[in-house]
């Protein structure tokens with residue numbers, strides 16, 4: 001088997017100097033190319049820290065983080081990120097927001113001006129994929145929360161990252177919009193050649209979307225168990241009402257409750 | 264049947280056209296009302312012109328002394344706008360510098376607040392020692408008094424970028440300069456343009472104060488010398504000119520703000 005896309009080994013990460021908060025400790029995680037991994041765990045256990053370690057926003061005090069066969073020592077631009085807060089820039093149209101990463105990433109920023117039409121076409125295709133066809137000229141404040149989050153996904157994908165990292169992206173949305181977006185993510189993963197890591201506190205979300213669900217302990221966080229999700233793809237929303245699905249959700253729920261109690 | 268149908272809209276249409284927009288009109292009406300009350304008050308109380316001149320007497324003075332009033336108004340506008348323009352350049356520069364990093368912001372902000380606490384009037388004598396009386400101290404006082412709000416607003420706009428936005432960009436390999444150009448500076452623009460309204464008002468305070476104590480031209484100086492000649496209507500005429508200039512410049516800044524940062528108003532309105 002090929003080497004994993006992400007390999008985190010024995011990582012400790014402490015915030016704010018030697019006496020600061022130990023956020024994660026003895027963290028081990030491997031993510032294979034093309035895999036969809038969901039990370040669940042009690043609040044404050046270091047899930048976002050795990051994301052930031054993988055993208056190179058934080059460098060751990062000990063242990064190693066390897067992404068695409070190279071040690072992470074600075075931000076890695078093969079990653080796209082999306083957070084719960086869509087952070088669209090209000091002075092740019094949706095389309096201009098989506099093109100923003102191209103103005104930053106080394107490999108695209110020098111080509112952008114000359115190949116603008118090509119990139120705009122790509123952005124519009126992405127918008128169509130997430131169900132926002134024709135909304136490119138709208139400003140973010142003209143979009144609903146769910147639509148902003150869709151645009152946010154487009155922004156995370158525009159530079160064709162190998163790894164998409166989603167940190168509780170649907171936390172602020174209502175149940176129906178959230179299920180719609182689950183399907184958007186599911187289809188993105190099925191059609192684009194991308195590896196996805198999703199942090200969530202919604203266990204149904206993690207089981208519905210992921211190939212593998214990893215459970216973290218309370219702070220300092222480490223992985224306490226990994227569960228392969230057995231359900232065949234493509235998965236439909238009806239799956240949410242099947243007994244086997246709910247059984248798995250309940251098992252995860254129990255584990256996290258124990259992890260919280262242990263803290 | 265068809266004739267009534269065509270007539271109804273014709274009959275209805277002129278109604279809204281005739282309707283007076285009282286809200287739009289009210290500033291004018293209130294201003295006229297203020298002058299009327301002032302006129303009546305001054306006449307009924309019987310106070311002499313040397314204490315409270317009537318508005319008609321003040322307008323008479325404006326007419327009578329139009330040439331010096333015009334010359335001094337232009338001078339005051341010139342010193343104010345020049346000081347204000349320097350304040351914009353320096354304010355933007357210092358604001359960008361202070362907002363650049365959280366450490367600089369934390370270190371320099373208290374110093375700026377301390378500097379701002381000094382009444383700028385107290386600096387006029389020093390400026391006179393350095394530059395002599397006249398235009399230079401007036402311009403500098405206008406500058407010193409008006410650049411602070413610009414600095415604070417620009418720096419605050421930069422220093423309060425959402426950490427998540429910064430993370431998204433840094434993960435893509437963005438340098439500090441990229442983040443400032445793409446996010447920091449655009450997002451501080453509404454703060455900057457908002458501060459211009461405050462700054463231009465303060466710039467008038469600075470230039471007039473300096474003209475009053477250390478100049479031989481400008482509305483401040485004109486009013487001071489009119490006062491020593493007991494020409495009270497001319498003093499009031501100067502005040503009126505200052506009000507006109509102040510309102511005009513404020514309106515200009517408000518207009519620029521609206522033109523440049525419309526997105527900020529619309530996006531906060533929807534939230």
Ligand SMILES: Nc1ncnc2c1ncn2[C@@H]1O[C@H](COP(=O)(O)OP(=O)(O)O)[C@@H](O)[C@H]1O
Nearest residue numbers: 015016021023043044045046047048049050219
């Ligand atoms: N920048 C930071 N400075 C100091 N402590 C932090 C910082 N970011 C996170 N922490 C702490 O590290 C722990 C893990 O945080 P985080 O990874 O955000 O948890 P999660 O995303 O699982 O809720 C928390 O206790 C949090 O308070």
Ligand SMILES: [Mg+2]
Nearest residue numbers: 047048049167
């Ligand atoms: Mg988090």
